[in-house]
Amino acid sequence: GRHGGVYAQPLSAWRRAVLSVISPCCRAGLFVFGFYRIKISGKLDPRAALLVPNHVSMFDLLAMYWLALPSGLSKAETFKLPIIGTIFRALQVIPVQRESEESKREATERIMRFARSRAEGAPRGPRFPPILVFPQGTTCREEVLTMFQRGAFLPGQPVQPVALKYPWKHFNPAFVVAGKGDWFLFRHLTQFVLHLEVTFLPTHVPSEAERHDPALFANNVRAELAEELGASTTNHSYEDAKLYRFALNLAERTGLESNPGKRTSLASRPLRGLELRAIKDLFTASADGHAHYTLDDAKQALEHFASLDTDHDGYLSLEEFAAATGFDPQSPHTERLFDFFDRDASGRIDFRELVIGQAIASPFSTSPAEDRVRLAFDIFDQNGDGRVSESELRALVRFAGQSDTSRHARATQYQLQKLLDAARAKAGRQADGQTEQSASSQRGGQELRISWESFRALAPRDSALVSTAFLALHPEPGAVAAAAASGLGAGR
Numbered sequence: 001g002r003h004g005g006v007y008a009q010p011l012s013a014w015r016r017a018v019l020s021v022i023s024p025c026c027r028a029g030l031f032v033f034g035f036y037r038i039k040i041s042g043k044l045d046p047r048a049a050l051l052v053p054n055h056v057s058m059f060d061l062l063a064m065y066w067l068a069l070p071s072g073l074s075k076a077e078t079f080k081l082p083i084i085g086t087i088f089r090a091l092q093v094i095p096v097q098r099e100s101e102e103s104k105r106e107a108t109e110r111i112m113r114f115a116r117s118r119a120e121g122a123p124r125g126p127r128f129p130p131i132l133v134f135p136q137g138t139t140c141r142e143e144v145l146t147m148f149q150r151g152a153f154l155p156g157q158p159v160q161p162v163a164l165k166y167p168w169k170h171f172n173p174a175f176v177v178a179g180k181g182d183w184f185l186f187r188h189l190t191q192f193v194l195h196l197e198v199t200f201l202p203t204h205v206p207s208e209a210e211r212h213d214p215a216l217f218a219n220n221v222r223a224e225l226a227e228e229l230g231a232s233t234t235n236h237s238y239e240d241a242k243l244y245r246f247a248l249n250l251a252e253r254t255g256l257e258s259n260p261g262k263r264t265s266l267a268s269r270p271l272r273g274l275e276l277r278a279i280k281d282l283f284t285a286s287a288d289g290h291a292h293y294t295l296d297d298a299k300q301a302l303e304h305f306a307s308l309d310t311d312h313d314g315y316l317s318l319e320e321f322a323a324a325t326g327f328d329p330q331s332p333h334t335e336r337l338f339d340f341f342d343r344d345a346s347g348r349i350d351f352r353e354l355v356i357g358q359a360i361a362s363p364f365s366t367s368p369a370e371d372r373v374r375l376a377f378d379i380f381d382q383n384g385d386g387r388v389s390e391s392e393l394r395a396l397v398r399f400a401g402q403s404d405t406s407r408h409a410r411a412t413q414y415q416l417q418k419l420l421d422a423a424r425a426k427a428g429r430q431a432d433g434q435t436e437q438s439a440s441s442q443r444g445g446q447e448l449r450i451s452w453e454s455f456r457a458l459a460p461r462d463s464a465l466v467s468t469a470f471l472a473l474h475p476e477p478g479a480v481a482a483a484a485a486s487g488l489g490a491g492r
Contacts, residue, residue: 006089007110010117010126019069019090026066030059034194042200044068048130048160049115050152054225055134056142056164057175063164063198070132071114073151076103092129108155115157130160135218137238139175142166145226147237147277148218156211161221163199163228201228239276239295246299250306279352282359293359301358305351315348332384340375370456376466377455387449390420415465419458423450 322329
């Protein structure tokens with residue numbers, strides 16, 4: 001763009017000398033905040049194209065610019081800010097617009113250009129600075145390393161891990177804030193002394209396998225950092241952290257902000273054991289490679305879950321589930337549906353189980369086809385006798401059609417009739433092989449009843465009929481039960 005020349009070649013020696021004043025300013029800032037002595041181990045490797053520290057505190061940035069004066073990656077919007085944008089361009093910080101594939105490609109090309117200037121055998125002369133990337137994407141306690149994002153490892157260039165430790169006794173400076181009432185910044189400023197240890201690890205030169213697999217490259221670098229820090233690793237990502245923050249905000253809106261401890265406990269309970277990446281894997285990707293399940297989808301689902309959780313204990317009871325679906329809590333049919341979502345048979349549904357159920361009900365699900373068809377069968381089987389009658393099918397299809405698109409409704413009606421005709425033909429063939437009395441009974445006006453085996457054989461997992469069943473899980477309370485009851489009554 002207009003400032004493309006800034007990234008075309010390294011800064012001249014005199015320009016870097018002018019910018020070097022930033023380094024002592026960063027150290028002065030750390031001193032003001034209470035970091036009087038900082039222990040440094042290892043050395044900055046001139047071969048390293050990227051510096052990848054763990055991300056603990058807002059002071060990480062000051063420490064790294066004091067010690068390395070690197071370039072970095074930043075949101076493109078930041079460059080529009082007065083003064084800040086000018087400083088970032090002067091430091092050759094690379095702008096990235098996350099929504100633009102073209103911007104990402106341009107950023108990758110610049111990273112490669114920066115890296116080549118620092119590679120062994122590169123021509124003598126000015127070099128681009130190393131690029132600072134916090135691959136976790138968010139701050140986290142140093143005892144745990146969350147998943148590393150792959151962006152810094154896509155170019156397949158040498159990276160130098162940097163371990164940042166903040167030894168503490170009374171106050172943990174990790175910038176993990178629970179919300180209003182935590183007084184994090186105030187407590188930070190009231191500490192007389194803060195401690196920081198910076199360790200430059202040996203540069204990690206990627207193997208051939210790591211160059212072709214950025215995820216492997218990222219995981220191996222994370223393992224080296226975890227060993228140095230004595231930290232454990234988790235597959236939670238920065239998106240999980242954002243979802244947790246959203247959960248805290250939800251808890252604040254429900255009036256729990258006066259008790260931070262209780263709010264944190266209640267907010268984290270529904271998310272316990274949830275990894276958004278694992279949930280995304282339950283959905284197929286779209287044709288352009290984007291996920292069919294996003295962080296915004298998870299936020300919407302969590303907000304819906306919170307509205308259903310009327311006692312705010314972080315779980316859905318059978319009664320809460322029945323109130324949400326409009327089914328009778330005493331009905332065996334409701335209990336079977338509840339058991340389908342309650343995957344650990346604990347007698348309650350947590351948020352993770354709800355999302356897994358959503359994934360199974362989604363047309364973009366990667367779950368086995370039989371799971372999706374089985375859930376549809378259980379929804380249609382209103383009286384819980386293990387068979388679906390024609391009246392049960394028609395009652396729910398008629399109800400779902402009230403909020404369905406006309407095109408989808410026509411497809412559903414067509415598939416319903418096709419399924420009923422096939423079931424009748426199959427029942428007729430079975431009757432032909434029975435005694436005359438049994439055959440007469442089979443054809444004598446009794447309502448058609450379809451077993452699970454027949455339904456599984458006749459209803460494709462991606463059919464409009466199967467999708468229609470799932471509309472029954474998101475009605476106004478009581479609507480489905482009323483529609484089903486009227487349909488069953490008419491069929492008797």
